[in-house]
Amino acid sequence: MEMPVPNAAILGRKYQIVQRLQAVLPAEAVIFEPVETRAYECDALTAYRCPPMVAVLPTSTEQVAAVLKICFEEGVPVVPRGSGTSLAGGALPTADCVILGVSRLNRVLETDYDNRFIRVQSGRTNLSVTGAVEEMDFFYAPDPSSQLACAIAGNVAMNSGGAHCLKYGVTTNNLLGVTMVLMDGTVIELGGAHLDAAGLDLLGVVCGSEGQLGVVTEATLRILHKPEGARPVLMGFDTNEAAGACVSDIIKAGVLPVAIEFMDRPCIRATEAFAHAGYPDVEALLIIEVEGSGAEIDSQLAKIIAISAAHNPVEVRESKSPDESARIWAGRKAAFGAMGQINDYMCLDGTIPVTQLPFVLRRIGELSRQYGLDVGNVFHAGDGNMHPLILFDANKPGDLELCEAMGADILKLCVEVGGCLTGEHGVGVEKRDLMLTQYTAADIDAQLAVKDVFDPAWLLNPAKVFPLKTTETRRAA
Ligand SMILES: Cc1cc2nc3c(=O)[nH]c(=O)nc-3n(C[C@H](O)[C@H](O)[C@H](O)COP(=O)(O)OP(=O)(O)OC[C@H]3O[C@@H](n4cnc5c(N)ncnc54)[C@H](O)[C@@H]3O)c2cc1C
CATH class of the missing domain: 3.30.465.10 (Uridine Diphospho-n-acetylenolpyruvylglucosamine Reductase; domain 3)
Structure with a gap:
């Protein structure tokens, strides 16, 4: 992945900039020693790292305004940061930037x-x-x-x-x-x-x-x-396609669960070993949750279970107690962590029409074999928001590049079937260079024009969202 070359003139003025920031913030809120700035070198997309020049931790809107005014006057890029859990590299620093962390604005x-x-x-x-x-x-x-x-x-x-x-x-x-x-x-x-x-x-x-x-x-x-009550049902299937088709039929029937979550066998096995949620050893699993009064829950679950029958589930387990519900969800919430125990992973985030789930899952399997990289799928199936987790070995030369290429193929597939590049994780650096597969140059230009109005000096969160070439021309203008 290409990153912009750091601005040497800014780096040369580092201590002058630090002094100005220290004048508007308490001393401990300005972090500039290299050993400390490394804490901000990446977000949850850990494949990409770059320590920032400085990080600041203000506690009020007034302090944020004072920091931004200084950076604006000094021409210093600023990367806003919340908790650094972005999976798209959205909070990845540049070497000449100030990380503006808002974690102390928490009241x-x-x-x-x-x-x-x-x-x-x-x-x-x-x-x-x-x-x-x-x-x-x-x-x-x-x-x-x-x-x-x-x-x-x-x-x-x-x-x-x-x-x-x-x-x-x-x-x-x-x-x-x-x-x-x-x-x-x-x-x-x-x-x-x-x-x-x-x-x-x-x-x-x-x-x-x-x-x-x-x-x-x-x-x-x-x-x-809060709703009066909520109850999940867990369903196991012996093919991904059957689970995908079941999701599509539930949505088509006009039933509206609060959640329909999907996990495939690699994710189920990893999660079971990690969280011991009691999941069955099946090819694909759905967790479907409904809410309402006791009678509403019973009637919605009855409809959902009737719809699922056409897809021959090998297991249908309706939760009988709050403890059982908590265990079902604990497994799902631990799935990413569980996959991380096996190897490094890159978590993708494409959205597709739900009717395309069976086809896209099949193609992801084919791509996995073609690239020789394992994939686990765990995602919000009800709204077609897929999260293929591609496993790779960050220490093996060439594996990251292979993983990036496979990820790009999967995201292009999402666009081809009528979906889009991101459901909820954003574009960040990860999908920046794929934006032209979804948008025309004119579409991107309209978005760049909005950026021009809010941030005419192009100092906020550089090298993200827009293909690098398009922003370089803009910044130079
Ligand atoms: C295990 C795991 C599970 C996840 N599950 C989900 C999920 O189910 N759904 C989902 O949507 N996401 C999920 N994510 C992704 C991530 O948690 C979300 O994108 C989250 O909203 C990022 O919040 P953050 O505070 O960590 O932001 P950061 O990672 O710090 O930043 C994210 C983006 O927000 C910008 N930003 C931060 N603060 C500000 C600010 N004050 N003003 C303007 N811009 C700002 C940053 O510049 C960056 O572009 C998951 C991540 C992990 C690691």
């Missing part, structure tokens, strides 16, 4: 149960948003598997989703407003504590913009009443 600012919203600083972790409201029986719906660690800032930037987004939508469907600081230090408010806002939908533009337009410091989020 709850306002909770309004009557109007169903919470306002938090953006570094607050996803799960702790629900933690702040659950005693009143509320929750925040988007639930990335990384929710214990990932920050609302990263969720907004990547428009993150999760297992339960089939029913509740992804971040953009649960985000009401943000406070954002532009690269020159100007603070703006978008949206608010209400549904929709007058004027252009700039909140929609910012959600999913991957740190390209500004640094989000606060977010107003919709909170929901």
Whole structure:
């Protein structure tokens, strides 16, 4: 993967820049010794690493504005960072950048149960948003598997989703407003504590913009009443195709579970060895969860089980207790970690129409044999959001490149069948150079024009999202 050449003039002024940052932040919030900046050299896409020049950890919108103003005046690139769990290299530094970490912006600012919203600083972790409201029986719906660690800032930037987004939508469907600081230090408010806002939908533009337009410091989020109850059913199949076709039929029948999750045999085996969730040893497994009153749950599950019968499941296990439900989900949530125990992996994130699941799973199997790399599939099947995990050995020369080539083939396949390059992990550096397989040059140009307006100096989160060539021309202009 190609990265921009660091700007030697900026690196030569490192200590002058550090001094200016120390004037607006406490000393311990400015990290510049190489041994310490290495902590920020990568995110969860660990195949790519580059220590930043400096990292800063502000605690307020005012401090973020002061940092950005200095970087703007000095012409220093800035990479915003939440918790660093991006799987697309979205928070990967450049050697001449300042990492602006928001992890210390983690306070709850306002909770309004009557109007169903919470306002938090953006570094607050996803799960702790629900933690702040659950005693009143509320929750925040988007639930990335990384929710214990990932920050609302990263969720907004990547428009993150999760297992339960089939029913509740992804971040953009649960985000009401943000406070954002532009690269020159100007603070703006978008949206608010209400549904929709007058004027252009700039909140929609910012959600999913991957740190390209500004640094989000606060977010107003919709909170929901907890459902009366929820219950998963686990189904085992002896082919991936049968499980894929079952998902497609459930969606076609108009039943709306909160979640339909898919795991194939390599993932099931790895997870079982790691999390001991009691999964059956089958070719493919679905976890389907429904919510509502006891009667609603019974009736929805009865419909789902009836639909599945046409696909000959070898096992149908309806959860009988909260403990059993927790065990079923514990396995799914541990799946990525379990695969990581076997080898290094690259986690892809393409979205396809659900009717294409059987075909795409078959093609991924063929590509796995062609490249000689094992693949495990674990994903949000209900909304067609696939996560093939390609196993490779980072210490074996050529393996990473092989894995990248295979990943590119799978993502192109997603586009070919009518899907897209990313469902929830974003483009980052990982899919940057594939953007032209989905968009025409004119489409990309329209996106670059938006970036031009928010960040005319092109200093925010360089070398991400857009093919490198297109941004280099723009930056030089
Ligand atoms: C084990 C595992 C499971 C995962 N499961 C899921 C899943 O189910 N669903 C899902 O959607 N994702 C998942 N992810 C990916 C990742 O957790 C999400 O993309 C998450 O939203 C990233 O949040 P973060 O705080 O770690 O952001 P970071 O990794 O720090 O940054 C992500 C992006 O956000 C930008 N950014 C960070 N802070 C700001 C800010 N204040 N203002 C503007 N831009 C900012 C960064 O520049 C970068 O482009 C998973 C990751 C792991 C490691």
